[in-house]
Amino acid sequence: MSDPNITVLVLAAGKGTRMKSQHAKVLHQAFFRPMLLHVLEAARTAGMQQQVVIVGHQRDRVRQALTGHEVELVVQEQQQGTGHAVLCAEAACRTPTVCILCGDTPLIRPETLTAMLAQHRQRRADLTLMTTMLEQPFGYGRVLRDAAGAITAIVEEKDADPKQRAIREINAGIYLAERELLFAALKRVGSNNSQGEVYLTDVVGLARAMGRVVQPFVHPVALDVLGVNSRLELAQAEAELQGRRNRELMLAGVTIIQPATVAVAPEVQVGQDCLLHPQVRISGRSHLGSDCSIGSGSLLHDCELGDGVGIGPYCVLTGCRLAAGTIIPPLTVRDEAPC
Template sequence: MSNRYAVVLAAGQGTRMKSKLYKVLHPVCGKSMVQHVVDQLKPLNLSELITVVGFGAEKVQEQLGEDSRYVVQEEQLGTGHAVLQADDLLADKEGTTVVVCGDTPLLTSETLQNMLDHHEAEDAKATILTAHAEDPAGYGRVIRSGNGQVERIVEQKDASEEEQAIQEINTGTYCFDNQALFAALKSVSNDNVQGEYYLPDVVEILKGKSETVSAYQTANFAESLGVNDRVALAKAEKLMKQRINEQHMRNGVTIVDPDNTYISPDVKIGQDVVVHPGCVLEGETVVEDQVVLGPHSTITDSYVGESTVVKQSVAANSRIGKRVQIGPFAHIRPQSNLGDDVKIGNFVEVKKASFGAGSKASHLSYIGDAEVGSGVNIGCGTITVNYDGQNKFLTTIEDDAFIGCNSNLVAPVTVGKGAYVAAGSTINEDVPSEALSIARARQTNKEGYVSKLKANKKG
């Protein structure tokens, strides 16, 4: 196998998006379009991946990081001119170069691999990725000779009536013999209405030299979708969502309503998981076997252990153990760690806190910046008072402690192992193990007070 390279075209501004966000950074199912493209190129065992940037260059580099090298297209003078910016990095190298647009998020590594294999098997100088379009309007047509060989690509505006009836379209993705590509690019002219240097002209130049130009037709037209406006972005989102959900369902996940379930491409889900309508799974979330995700739950960059149940709740950047019960209407904020068999009930907020096995906060509590041991019961209305206006402080609740309802634990403070905190207490000193701590004013009843108050008001 020869060396393989890739050039990602990501320099266009994308004015039709009518957005301050650079076009290729618009997300599809939670991941930027250009990141989708680069992630699908990675499995091709590339020697070099180069992204051509222009508008928003720094933001694209920030997104892709070390996944790519970069060249800058200072002026937007067409796709051929864009690829030519990689001349210094690639021109003298032997091998095959894939050229793909950064706004084609639906392309798959399988299709790209098949195109590469076809290109190398045909010993072609160029291979065009094509697709069959039921309605080819607006696409460049692939013109073949009587024996099926590619003759040229003709754009819609330049096509004759007969050519416009052709349904095989150019997707804008190519394989080239690397040295032949850069040699031909130097001969591409900008003698056209737009005054730009077009990459498809390379095909005509190679044909003029009697070089082999081939085509590989993808079976899935949807992969050819290029996103140039918000309408196309919505189409890409819908198609990507459908692809992701179908893959999970075929792998043993029950998605009750796939049309209303939103799963990012890097999410991993085990078998016999049930996902109810309205759920959103984002980032690099991992959901283990037999989890139930109740309606309208959002899980972001979190680990969810086996047999856990999440009902109408939100979790982000956290680790959730096995057989945990969460919700409804709970909020698990970043850097939380819930051990096995924990219960976090309705309207409980957990932030940067750990819960040991079997502990529970069943309702209406805020537990932030806390280390909660195993077997702890936290009563309704409990608050870890962690912030003094400038700094955050830690609350420690040791194993088997019992925190009564409506308690305030003013950090830094420790409630010892097996200790009890009486309901309504405000605790600002450590509680020893096995102790009962009561920190509330003594009750006083003033007999007849209300009658006197009413009499005074009448007077």
């Protein structure tokens, strides 16, 4: 169900220099789609239908990737920090509550966002920030708490002293904020820091100083909420998304041999009692009826299979429509996609 009182604001303007790539970071593929689309889908599934994406670096390519998606784009002409990015979107945020997400967090789950929003409203918070614990928190903003355990501020890695760097609780970069507080506080944030940028994290300390209710939402699974900042982390995200999808299929009655080698796109429909052998990849709008068998190493894209279809090993099929009971011999290559 759509929630009319919340806008999702996705930060997607940065270059992502640590990826060592000429492509915008949020456009890197993770399990069949750009990371940015995973984030938007999670928010949409959580009922957050009003979506704003802040673009900057390679804005035209990001805009193209969003074709067909109901989002509003806001341009950050100069990358002057996350706080500045959010300020650029003030006019686009027209609801009482704003959810801020990063476009490089493809593992965020809808149920996590739903739980965070429920807590935010139950506790009548003005600002809720998601935190998590890391054994090696290098590179992340640390969460500072007072003697009573209340959050007082976020300090970025480059601005932290040795004692603060020893803190294991980190800022996950996901926020829920009441609109009035968010933009009032951001307009008071300066750029007197090591980066010379307007930090979104400074809103936490300002909100406290303004006497507003600041609450943490501590998520126990760090992997779900952390951003992808390297090719290694991108591969880890891919493997996690693949594992989630295969678990979903197996619980629905599909047999998968060596699941770590099998990839089935989220849009693909697979009937009960289907058997997927190792190294199978099924993508596009493929639809498999019940009791189909897909041989090792076969690749299917935009295919429709009736019940009981058997595909031999190492086939490459595109756009094929196969009637129930059809048997395709090994090493078949067939492209029936419309020109």
